[in-house]
Amino acid sequence: MMKTCMKKHSFKPGRHAWLVTIAAVLLYGGTVAAADLSVCIDKSSPIAAVDARLAHAVARHEGVMLRIHVFDGSGDDEGFALKEFNKLTHNSCSLVLGFPVDTDSHNVPPGLLATSPYGHTGFVLVTPRSSKASTLAQLPNDSDVAVTYLTTPNLYFADHPNVQADVHLTEISALSALEKHRVSAAMLWQPTVIRYLASRHETARFSYHELDEPHARFNLVALYDSDHAAAAAMFQRTIVTMSDSGELAQLLAPYAQAGEARPFRRGAAAMLRRSNSSNRNGHSCSARKSAHKRKALPALFTVAQADNGKQKYKENCAMCHxxxxxxxxxxxxxxxxxxxxxxxxxxxxxxxxxxxxxxSTAPASLGHVDYVEIMAFMLQQNGYPAGKKALSYDEAMRSKVPLVYREH
Ligand code: HEC
Structure with missing residues (x-):
């Protein structure tokens, strides 16, 4: 128990800790000039291959030589040697890739800086494809759920009396209990799950769902020290380009998603989502039905509004969304x-x-017309049709039309 609590605050979410035990240097292209990119990659991470692909892509975009320093970040139960990160950034590379930052605590090792997130991943609920449950609360009473020793999901049982923990020493053992139907579900680190299922050609038999629980979501960042701000800036610049072109999403899939994870239950949207799910069941049923039956969606705005909104979105929202x-x-x-x-x-x-x-940097700073047109553009981008009648500010404020994404 003591250990579980301790691990709640660990920097690396899996059972293994970031303790550097082996270090090997792979040299790409001889002598390293100042403009070259050098990165550290944890070979014990299930996304090590993804990080390597990402590093190669960044170097290619920037036309610089790449040097990859491979280290072994798997530790023992004694925990993680955070000072090893300072050593790595001091001696071995300018950026440590693939560092997961908990979106609820934002911790990075003391003395180091983090780039903005390039991807996100986390602990997921894995279920057989046939299961109807996508959250812990939806699992039937008395369900056994596999977790691994000393990982964060051990803490989720307290809030969910319908499920009980089946604790395993390794992820493999937890996944094999799931395969053999000894448990109804498992809560594990997503990249590990994906790698395991892919290696056994079992991907089709299971589904996995993001866990809406504290400390389950992580952003992937690169760590650096203040001497390497230039390398970090280059990395971030290239990530933006690769994100725009879709290259980033391709590189990370299926181990992680591009972009930043949403924080857990923070902000107006998350609060709304919670209160809606407890209070408005009638509404939710109709939303679900219309999504399934593809009932015609109402035309709420005009093409001209969406066109104007597109430009306004670009100016005011695109940098963050x-x-x-x-x-x-x-x-x-x-x-x-x-x-x-x-x-x-x-x-x-x-x-x-x-x-x-x-x-978010300047709330309520736009005009009514701007907000309405941006709303029209967002509706259009979520598959809603344009019509003859323009959307007004008051209508948008009152409209109970469910917003459910539909492919278009
Ligand atoms: C400086 C960055 C930034 C800008 C600019 C920005 N947003 Fe946001 N937006 C955020 C963040 C961060 C959140 C998540 C807030 C939360 O719930 O904690 C968010 C949340 C939202 C949400 C709720 C989404 C959800 O599923 O929870 C909507 C809708 C939204 N923004 C629309 C817009 C629109 C439209 C604009 C332009 C007028 C805009 N934002 C500009 C950062 C930004």
Missing amino acids: GPALEGRAGPALTGANFASPQSKFSVSDIFAILTQNMP
Whole structure:
């Protein structure tokens, strides 16, 4: 128990800690000039291969030589040697890739800086594909859920009396209990799950779901020290380019998603989502039904409004939510993860967030017309049709039309 609590605050979420035991240097291209990129990659991480691909892509974009320093970040139960990171950034490389930062605590090793997130991942609920549950609360009473010793998901059972822990020493053992139907689900580190399932050609048999629990979501960042600010700036610049072109998402898939994870239950949107799910069941059913039956969606805005909104979105929102609304420093504003039937958003819910909280750096700073046109553009990007009648500010504020993403 003592150890579990301690691990809650660990910097690396898995059972292994970041203790550097072996270091090997792979040299790409001889002598390293000042402009070259040198990165450290943890070979014990399930996303080590992804980090290496990412490093190569960044070097290619920038036209610089790449040097990869491989270290072994797996430790023992004694924990993690954070000072090893300072050594790495001091002696071996300018950037340590693939460092997971808990979105609820934002911890990075003392003395080091972090780039802005380039991807996100976390602990997921893995279930057989046939299971209807996508959250802990939806699992039937008395369900056994596999977890690994000393990892954060051990803490989630306290809030969910319907499930009980089946604690394993290794991830492999937890996954094999799931494969053999000895447990109903497992809560594990997503990249490990993906790698395991892929290696056994079992991907099709299981689903995994993001856990809406504290300390379950992590952003992937590169660590650096203040001497390497230039390398960090180069890395960040290239990440933005690669994110715009879709290259980043491709590189990270299926081990992680591009962009930044949403913080756990923070901010107006998350609060809304929670209160909606407890209070408005009627509404949620109709939202779900319309998504499934593909009932015709109402035309709420005109093409001209959406066109104007596109430009205004670009000027005021794209820097945080991505040029294609795919999410960046702010969450995605289109797609199944934004407007899913489960999130039970109505047009007025979203419009209230827009007008009261956005842009987050200058809330409520735009004019009524601007917000309405941006809303029209967002509806369009979520699959809603344009029509003859323009959307007004008051209508947007009142509209109970469910906002459910539909492919278009
Ligand atoms: C400086 C960065 C930034 C800018 C600029 C910005 N946003 Fe946001 N936005 C965020 C962040 C961060 C969140 C998540 C807030 C939270 O819930 O904690 C967010 C949340 C949202 C949400 C709620 C989404 C959800 O699923 O929770 C909407 C809708 C939204 N923004 C729309 C906009 C629009 C439209 C604009 C332009 C007028 C805009 N934002 C500009 C950072 C930004």
